[in-house]
Amino acid sequence: MDSYEETKWCAGCRKYVHYLRSLDRCYCVHCDRKVRLFSRTDMDRFRSAPVPPGPAPRIHFN
Ligand SMILES: [Zn+2]
Numbered sequence: 001m002d003s004y005e006e007t008k009w010c011a012g013c014r015k016y017v018h019y020l021r022s023l024d025r026c027y028c029v030h031c032d033r034k035v036r037l038f039s040r041t042d043m044d045r046f047r048s049a050p051v052p053p054g055p056a057p058r059i060h061f062n
Contacts, residue, residue, distance in 0.1 A: 008035035009042070 007016040010028040019026040019035045026035050038046070 008037055009039040010035045 006018060008019050008026055008028075009015075010017040010019075010031065010033055012031040012033040013028060016039075017028045017030055017035060019028055027033065028035050
């Protein structure tokens with residue numbers, strides 16, 4: 001179990017780190033901060049990415 005996928009973004013260390021998983025959250029092994037799946041930069045990149053083609057969003061007319 002030494003996959004690089006076993007890392008998450010730590011805002012404290014400012015890098016992807018290995019983490020400890022507890023019941024409902026994950027902690028950085030270095031600084032004990034909560035970690036998340038992506039850095040804000042990566043998240044912005046996803047958000048700004050063009051919407052993939054697919055079914056149009058459902059619109060409600062009354
Ligand atoms: Zn950290």
